[in-house]
Amino acid sequence: MNFKKKPITWCPGCGNFGILRAFEKAASKFKKIVVSSGIGCHGKISDYLILPSCHVIHGRVPPFLTGIKLANPELTVVGFVGDGDALNEGIEHLIHAAKRNTDITIFLHNNGVFGLTTGQVTATSPKGFKSKSTPKGNPEEPLNPIALMLVSGATFVARGYAGKVEHLSKIMYEAMKHKGFSFVEILQPCVSFNNTWKAYSKLVYEIDKPMDFESAIKLSYETSRIPIGIFYKTKKESFEEIMLNL
Ligand SMILES: Cc1ncc(C[n+]2csc(CCOP(=O)(O)OP(=O)(O)O)c2C)c(N)n1
Ligand code: SF4
Ligand SMILES: [Mg+2]
Numbered sequence: 743m744n745f746k747k748k749p750i751t752w753c754p755g756c757g758n759f760g761i762l763r764a765f766e767k768a769a770s771k772f773k774k775i776v777v778s779s780g781i782g783c784h785g786k787i788s789d790y791l792i793l794p795s796c797h798v799i800h801g802r803v804p805p806f807l808t809g810i811k812l813a814n815p816e817l818t819v820v821g822f823v824g825d826g827d828a829l830n831e832g833i834e835h836l837i838h839a840a841k842r843n844t845d846i847t848i849f850l851h852n853n854g855v856f857g858l859t860t861g862q863v864t865a866t867s868p869k870g871f872k873s874k875s876t877p878k879g880n881p882e883e884p885l886n887p888i889a890l891m892l893v894s895g896a897t898f899v900a901r902g903y904a905g906k907v908e909h910l911s912k913i914m915y916e917a918m919k920h921k922g923f924s925f926v927e928i929l930q931p932c933v934s935f936n937n938t939w940k941a942y943s944k945l946v947y948e949i950d951k952p953m954d955f956e957s958a959i960k961l962s963y964e965t966s967r968i969p970i971g972i973f974y975k976t977k978k979e980s981f982e983e984i985m986l987n988l
Contacts, residue, residue, distance in 0.1 A: 748789040757904030757930035757939075758783060761822075761851060762790055764907045768914035769793070775818045775918075776810055778803050780827035782858045783932075784851035787822045801832015804839035807846040808981070815982050818918055819846045826856040829865035829885055840894035840923050842981040847917045847924045850887060853932035861935030873935070888962035888973060891925045892955065898924035899958065900972040903946050904931065905939065909970065916972060922980045929968070946970050 752758045765787070769775055777795040779785040780803045788795035798806045803821035811819045828836045828850060839846065855873065856862040862875035866887065871880040891899050898920040902910035910928065917924040929946070931938040949971035953961065958974040982988060 747792060748786075750790055751786065752783060753932075753934050755931075755933040755939075756783070757853065757928075757932065758787065758851060760904035760907045760910065761849070761928055761930060762787055764902070764904075764911035764914055765849070766791070767907075767911040768918060769820075771915060772818045772918060774816060775820060776807075777820050777822070778806050778810075779822040780824055780832070782824035782827050782851075782856070783853075784822050784824040784827070784857075784930075801827050801830075801835060803828070804832070804835040804844070804846065804848065808839060808842070808844045811844060811846055812982055812985060815845070815986060815988060820918060821846060821848045823848055823850055824857070824864075825850065825852045825854060825866045825887075826862075826864040829887065829890075830856075833865070837890070837894045840891050840896040840925065843895060843897055843922045843978050845922055845980040845982055847914075847920070848926070849914065849917075850925070850927045851930045852887065852927050853930045853936055854884070854938070855932055855936040857932050857935060867936075871936075886962055887925075887927045889959055892959055892962070892974060895923070896925045896974075897922035897976050897978050898972070899974045900925070901927045901929070901968075901970045903929045903942055903968075903970050905929075905943055906946070906948075906970065909948060913970075913972060920975065922978055929970070942968065949973070 781800040
């Protein structure tokens with residue numbers, strides 16, 4: 743367990759600072775929180791919070807949190823994952839946690855790049871993106887994390903932006919309060935390897951309320967502008983309610 747904040751080593755201007763601030767505000771409203779994070783720049787967030795926390799191996803945040811929730815269902819269980827961490831290395835774990843409707847919250851720091859290893863493409867890098875691993879441009883289309891989580895069975899699906907801290911904090915609070923699997927994609931500029939600040943600040947707009955499943959899927963494919971907010975929310979028995987007869 744880690745109860746001492748470490749000096750922050752993120753690059754100045756990194757979107758992770760906004761995520762940290764938004765989470766600190768949201769988390770202050772909960773009593774018993776446990777946190778885990780994956781491997782990457784995002785994963786350092788565990789070291790910057792005064793909360794029980796644990797860094798786990800690449801892509802394995804969801805099963806680790808599932809075990810914690812089963813052992814002690816009273817806890818609010820939160821995971822921070824990267825796009826490479828959760829959509830390349832450990833995508834199967836994310837899908838199955840959503841499918842089980844485990845009562846955990848996953849915050850995806852989506853910077854569209856492997857940041858810590860200094861800039862290779864991930865599953866969410868845009869087509870044509872020039873990086874160390876794709877000097878001629880990424881030949882693949884990006885995954886759509888919102889649509890993926892919707893079809894996998896997540897019962898709370900949202901998107902926030904690291905540049906809109908208040909808005910993001912409210913979404914984080916709602917996600918942690920939700921009973922069942924909650925997923926928040928967070929648009930996170932990486933100033934060193936994929937600087938999206940300008941583009942996001944121009945394109946994001948807030949949606950006012952969750953919608954039905956089909957509309958949420960459709961909206962997740964909008965590209966001319968980028969919607970942020972709660973896309974979808976529904977009630978369903980959670981994994982631990984079934985397993986532990988709660
Ligand atoms: C099994 C395994 N494969 C590869 C690595 C090397 N590695 C460490 S961090 C990292 C990139 C993580 O990228 P992402 O999850 O997007 O996080 P970011 O740094 O962008 O926040 C990789 C590939 C590792 N530590 N373990
Ligand atoms: S490399 Fe990118 S994601 Fe990592 S700390 Fe620097 S700006 Fe942030
Ligand atoms: Mg990344």
